[in-house]
Amino acid sequence: MDIRSVLKDNFLQYSSYVIKDRAIASVVDGFKPVQRRIIHSLFEMHDGNFHKVANVVGNTMKYHPHGDTSIYEALVNIANKDLFIEKQGNFGNLFTGDPASASRYIECRLTPLAFDVLYSKEITVYESSYDGRNNEPLLYPAKIPVILIQGSEGIAVGMAAKILPHNFNEILNAVKSELLGETYDIYPDFPTGGIVDVNEYADGNGKVLVRAKIETIDEKTIVIRELPFGETTESLISSIEKAIRKNYIKVSSINDFTAENVAIELSLPRGVYASEVIEKLYHYTNCQISISVNLLLLSDRYPVVYTIKDLIKFHAAHLQKILKMELELQKSKILEKIFYKTLEQIFIEKKIYKFLETISKEENIVSIILSEVLRYKESFSREVLKEDVENLLKIPIRKISLFDIDKNSKDVKILNKELKSINSNISSIRGYSINFIDLLLSKYSKEYQRKTEISLIKSKNVKEIATKNMKVYLNLAEGFVGTSLFDGEFIGNASYYDKILVFRQNSYVLKNIEDKVFIDKKNICALVYDINNSKEQIFSIIYLNKFDNFYYVKRFKIDKFITDKVYEFLGENDEFVDFSLSPEFVEFSTNKDIVKRIEIANFMVKSRSSIGKRISNSNLKKVKFK
Numbered sequence: 140m141d142i143r144s145v146l147k148d149n150f151l152q153y154s155s156y157v158i159k160d161r162a163i164a165s166v167v168d169g170f171k172p173v174q175r176r177i178i179h180s181l182f183e184m185h186d187g188n189f190h191k192v193a194n195v196v197g198n199t200m201k202y203h204p205h206g207d208t209s210i211y212e213a214l215v216n217i218a219n220k221d222l223f224i225e226k227q228g229n230f231g232n233l234f235t236g237d238p239a240s241a242s243r244y245i246e247c248r249l250t251p252l253a254f255d256v257l258y259s260k261e262i263t264v265y266e267s268s269y270d271g272r273n274n275e276p277l278l279y280p281a282k283i284p285v286i287l288i289q290g291s292e293g294i295a296v297g298m299a300a301k302i303l304p305h306n307f308n309e310i311l312n313a314v315k316s317e318l319l320g321e322t323y324d325i326y327p328d329f330p331t332g333g334i335v336d337v338n339e340y341a342d343g344n345g346k347v348l349v350r351a352k353i354e355t356i357d358e359k360t361i362v363i364r365e366l367p368f369g370e371t372t373e374s375l376i377s378s379i380e381k382a383i384r385k386n387y388i389k390v391s392s393i394n395d396f397t398a399e400n401v402a403i404e405l406s407l408p409r410g411v412y413a414s415e416v417i418e419k420l421y422h423y424t425n426c427q428i429s430i431s432v433n434l435l436l437l438s439d440r441y442p443v444v445y446t447i448k449d450l451i452k453f454h455a456a457h458l459q460k461i462l463k464m465e466l467e468l469q470k471s472k473i474l475e476k477i478f479y480k481t482l483e484q485i486f487i488e489k490k491i492y493k494f495l496e497t498i499s500k501e502e503n504i505v506s507i508i509l510s511e512v513l514r515y516k517e518s519f520s521r522e523v524l525k526e527d528v529e530n531l532l533k534i535p536i537r538k539i540s541l542f543d544i545d546k547n548s549k550d551v552k553i554l555n556k557e558l559k560s561i562n563s564n565i566s567s568i569r570g571y572s573i574n575f576i577d578l579l580l581s582k583y584s585k586e587y588q589r590k591t592e593i594s595l596i597k598s599k600n601v602k603e604i605a606t607k608n609m610k611v612y613l614n615l616a617e618g619f620v621g622t623s624l625f626d627g628e629f630i631g632n633a634s635y636y637d638k639i640l641v642f643r644q645n646s647y648v649l650k651n652i653e654d655k656v657f658i659d660k661k662n663i664c665a666l667v668y669d670i671n672n673s674k675e676q677i678f679s680i681i682y683l684n685k686f687d688n689f690y691y692v693k694r695f696k697i698d699k700f701i702t703d704k705v706y707e708f709l710g711e712n713d714e715f716v717d718f719s720l721s722p723e724f725v726e727f728s729t730n731k732d733i734v735k736r737i738e739i740a741n742f743m744v745k746s747r748s749s750i751g752k753r754i755s756n757s758n759l760k761k762v763k764f765k
Contacts, residue, residue: 154295154296158295158296158298158437159440160172161293161295162295163298163300163436163437163442164291164293164436165286165437166286166438166443166453167280167281168278168285169281169284169286169287169288169289169291170279171291171293172203173199174213175275176202176203176210176275177195177210177213177214177217178249178253178279179199179275179276180195180198180201180202181195181224181247181248181249182258184198188248189227189247191242191243191245192214192215192242192245192246193241193243196211201272202273202275203269204269207242211242215230215239218230218247219233220304220330221586222252227245227246228240229244230245234331234372235372235397236372252579252583255282255582256281256283256285256579257280257285259280261468262280262464262465262468263276263277263278264276264278281461282457282458283310283311283454283458284450284451286436286450287302287304287310287447287450288304288305288307288310290303290305295442298442299435300433300434300435300436301430301433302343302433302435303327303347303368303432304328304329304330305326305328306587307586308580308589309326309328310451311576311579314458314576315573315577317451317452318573318576323451325343326593328589328590329368329591330368330590331365331366331367331368332352332365332366332401332590332591333349333351333352333366333367333591334349334351334352334365334591334593334596335347335350335368336350336595336596337593338595340432342446342447342448343432343434343445343446344434344444344446345431346429346430346431346432348428348429348430349368349428349591350427350596351366351370351375352364352365352592353417353420353426355413355417357413358407358412358414359406359407359412360405360406360407360413361404361405361417362402362404363375363401363405364402365401365590367426368430368591370428372403374425375403375425376403378424378425378426379405379424380393381424382419382420385423387419388416388423388424389408389416390406390408390416392406393405434446434447455572458572458575458576459568459569462572462575463565466564466568466571470562470565473554473557473558474521474558477551477555478519479527480547480550481518481519482519482523482527483534483542484542484544484547484551485512486534487539487544488544491512494508495532504532505525505529505532508528508532509523509525509528512531607632607634609622610632611629611630611632611639612624612626612627612628612629613627613630614626614627614628615627615660618657619657619658620650620656620658620666621652621653621656623654623655624655637652638700638702639652639658640697642663642664642678642718643661644662644664644709644715644718645662645708645709645713645715646705647697647705648703648705648706649700649701649702649703649704650702650703664718665718665720676697676720677694677695677720678694678696678720679692679694679720679722679739679742679764680694680708680709680715680717681716681717681725681754681762681763681764682709682713682715683713683714683716685714688758689753689754689756690753690762691713692725692742692751692752693708693747693750694739694742694743694744695708695744695745695746695749696744697747706747708747708748717763719764722739722765723738723739723765724736724737724738724739724764724765725737725742725763725764725765726762726764726765727754727755727759727760727762728761729757729759730760735755736765737754
């Protein structure tokens with residue numbers, strides 16, 4: 140036995156199983172297998188009353204070959220989406236992250252929406268359950284894009300799905316717009332509210348930036364009112380406490396008053412104000428998070444990456460297909476009713492039943508009655524079968540004696556009217572589908588109002604809002620700089636993102652600010668520790684070119700750098716003369732002791748490796764910045 144081929148085959152079987160039967164939802168009904176089996180159990184158990192979740196879990200185990208815990212957790216998850224399962228009892232708290240009560244204490248049942256958009260038993264395809272004892276739905280003929288409304292998340296082998304929830308009304312209106320040939324845009328809507336930036340939301344893929352809604356009560360009090368999607372009050376407070384410990388933000392106290400609505404109150408210490416802290420909360424805590432999305436679904440049991448517009452188009456066509464199938468089913472039922480009422484009327488009105496008195500042999504009854512009925516075959520919508528005659532023979536004599544021909548004709552007339560209406564709907568299935576969506580919106584739109592605000596989030600650079608909480612000292616005699624050199628000279632406060640720029644006579648180097656950094660005091664011209672706010676700083680150098688013996692001025696900026704890399708700005712034939720951060724003039728004197736000045740603005744700002752501008756064509760005696 141080749142172990143490699145065995146492992147390869149087994150791994151492929153396992154990965155295929157995880158992808159197709161566990162982790163990834165279907166494009167048709169938006170369910171994973173466990174979710175579909177839960178809904179099937181609830182349809183099976185439905186009697187209008189609430190059922191203990193423990194009983195629903197037990198019934199689902201007939202179809203789901205895994206433990207009861209996975210079923211219970213999946214049921215709670217679906218129920219908390221408030222779409223198809225009505226809850227009774229403690230199903231946990233979406234805001235605080237508190238878990239649901241044990242399955243024996245809570246109850247659930249299906250919502251009317253589940254029957255309106257999922258349940259259609261006669262057109263649902265069923266397959267045998269894992270043990271062959273029961274039948275379960277292969278897919279539900281969903282009439283709406285369930286996957287876009289409730290979202291989904293799953294990690295399979297080599298692939299993962301992350302689909303954000305969207306607003307019920309907006310999704311249905313998008314399907315309607317697709318049917319009408321109109322344009323539409325769809326963006327996420329989260330049950331926790333908050334703010335979402337959809338600039339990088341690539342039609343269901345890409346990523347979104349989500350923020351908590353923060354309210355300023357006064358300059359010293361901030362209240363978080365809504366959470367970013369996926370966060371709880373516990374995880375958010377934990378991230379705030381972590382930022383406080385790292386000294387990124389200053390908060391004197393945190394109080395969680397969350398009940399039905401989120402309310403996390405932050406009190407600020409003396410000298411700290413709300414306007415300063417809010418931006419830091421977004422940068423240093425989970426008050427702002429980025430969510431990457433991947434619209435991966437199963438189509439015919441194969442994983443496919445979709446866009447939202449792909450799904451809306453698919454479900455617009457799918458809705459018409461399902462509604463047409465239901466109409467065709469209703470049509471066949473009405474035709475059958477018309478057929479049987481017509482057959483029954485002819486059987487009684489034409490007194491065919493009296494032939495029973497003349498037939499001596501029982502085995503001839505069906506054939507003789509059938510031959511008599513077929514004399515009126517033009518009245519029937521389909522061929523009369525022996526089974527139809529056998530049904531006629533079961534009519535009790537009392538019904539025959541009381542048979543009302545006028546009422547029967549009236550019933551047939553009503554059925555023909557219904558049939559005409561159904562045929563009209565089938566021929567204009569698009570309009571019928573639009574009416575169906577309008578009906579759903581009229582029934583449920585008030586329950587599903589948008590909770591998340593769509594807004595462009597303009598974030599400041601984290602380096603701009605960083606707290607300068609590190610005291611930097613310089614000991615030039617020993618050639619060290621850092622935060623622990625208390626015997627050195629205090630040169631200022633710096634943030635975690637600042638760096639030390641060591642400027643020498645022919646080069647510069649950038650160093651991270653640490654406890655103690657060796658900078659080598661030789662030939663140091665300047666130290667700049669606030670480098671991130673100094674990218675517009677112009678560095679001015681005067682140097683002598685030994686080859687032609689002329690003086691030059693070079694001006695440049697430092698906008699890009701790599702830490703600890705030495706950058707040279709003078710060549711081998713260049714000799715450093717003077718350096719300045721903010722000169723106004725270049726002052727020089729000739730051999731005749733005539734002093735002249737040139738404004739610094741006359742010298743262009745170039746790159747550090749470029750040649751400077753010559754100061755004078757004659758030999759100079761003295762040159763310096765002024």
